[in-house]
Amino acid sequence: VRGADEKTEEKYAHIISTLPKKKSWGQELQRYQGFWYYPFFLDGVMSVQHNFKVRPSDVLIASSPKSGTTWLKALVFALHNRNADDQTSKQVMQSSNPHEYILQIELAHLYTNNSILSLDALPSPRLLATHIPYSSLPESARDDESGCRIVYISRDIKDVFVSSWYFFNDNRHDSQEPFSLEEAFESYCDGVTPYGPIWDHQLEYWKASIERPQSVMFLRYEEMMEDPVNGVKMLAEFLGRPFSMEEAEVGVVEEIVKVCSFEYLKNLEANKEGELQFAKVKFTKPAFFRRGVVGDSKRCLTPEMIERLNLLNDRMTCSFSSSS
Numbered sequence: 001v002r003g004a005d006e007k008t009e010e011k012y013a014h015i016i017s018t019l020p021k022k023k024s025w026g027q028e029l030q031r032y033q034g035f036w037y038y039p040f041f042l043d044g045v046m047s048v049q050h051n052f053k054v055r056p057s058d059v060l061i062a063s064s065p066k067s068g069t070t071w072l073k074a075l076v077f078a079l080h081n082r083n084a085d086d087q088t089s090k091q092v093m094q095s096s097n098p099h100e101y102i103l104q105i106e107l108a109h110l111y112t113n114n115s116i117l118s119l120d121a122l123p124s125p126r127l128l129a130t131h132i133p134y135s136s137l138p139e140s141a142r143d144d145e146s147g148c149r150i151v152y153i154s155r156d157i158k159d160v161f162v163s164s165w166y167f168f169n170d171n172r173h174d175s176q177e178p179f180s181l182e183e184a185f186e187s188y189c190d191g192v193t194p195y196g197p198i199w200d201h202q203l204e205y206w207k208a209s210i211e212r213p214q215s216v217m218f219l220r221y222e223e224m225m226e227d228p229v230n231g232v233k234m235l236a237e238f239l240g241r242p243f244s245m246e247e248a249e250v251g252v253v254e255e256i257v258k259v260c261s262f263e264y265l266k267n268l269e270a271n272k273e274g275e276l277q278f279a280k281v282k283f284t285k286p287a288f289f290r291r292g293v294v295g296d297s298k299r300c301l302t303p304e305m306i307e308r309l310n311l312l313n314d315r316m317t318c319s320f321s322s323s324s
């Protein structure tokens with residue numbers, strides 16, 4: 001994706017310098033095409049918009065941060081590689097964090113110490129991920145003819161808030177000031193969080209899933225948690241790789257659910273220590289596996305906070321139903 005010539009980099013830097021800024025969660029975010037971003041991720045977003053073309057065999061995992069991305073990456077990888085004869089993909093899953101085997105397209109150039117990593121060089125079929133909102137995806141990804149499949153995972157916005165607060169507070173970078181839960185909450189309700197507002201993010205993908213059901217699948221974290229076996233079967237069908245009778249009989253579905261479960265992934269040596277670094281931000285691997293439960297926000301938020309987020313959620317749910 002990178003490798004843009006100097007002129008292009010200057011152009012991106014100029015656009016970024018003109019974007020609205022707001023302080024949020026101890027750092028400055030900038031608004032681009034209606035959503036808030038870390039400024040140092042924006043050139044990657046623009047580069048993807050201008051240079052990235054999907055292929056018919058691509059699978060794009062999309063989400064707002066802290067909505068279950070890590071889990072979905074593991075599931076898609078396991079589903080996709082389940083018939084591989086060799087043990088390589090199993091070893092990859094055992095020895096790496098899911099963010100290491102499925103790249104986030106807008107950050108691809110940042111993964112390996114800023115070296116240029118071209119998404120074009122990856123062999124097909126590519127399993128990729130993004131937090132970019134639907135309306136800002138590269139045109140080819142929104143085109144029905146492209147054949148690319150997009151799987152989106154959404155999550156209750158209250159639980160996303162609590163998950164995000166712990167995650168971003170615990171993984172603050174050097175120039176980032178500490179921020180209280182209350183401060184973070186106000187910004188979240190204003191929609192000013194990385195890739196926020198989350199309700200617009202979810203709504204856009206939900207609408208796309210209604211308009212383009214063959215190409216966009218909308219999953220809910222809570223439903224996947226309640227019945228992961230059914231969720232994995234639906235996912236396999238959507239990806240064009242349904243389970244055969246034989247596979248179902250020998251328990252392949254249950255095995256995938258097990259090796260991608262919270263407890264299993266959390267307890268892998270590969271996830272017990274180490275960090276993932278993207279530009280200025282560094283996240284510890286264990287931070288991706290905090291509690292993994294539905295409704296954790298009840299423990300951490302006041303009744304008033306819950307009510308405010310419920311109101312925002314209801315507004316979104318109204319939009320969900322009125323656009324169906």
Ligand code: A3P
Binds near residue numbers: 164262
């Ligand atoms: P909590 O902070 O509520 O525990 P993301 O992967 O998008 O960053 O989302 C992280 C959230 O998903 C965290 O939520 C994390 O614990 C949870 N999670 C990670 N792996 C999971 C898994 N295999 N199953 C269910 N939840 C998982």
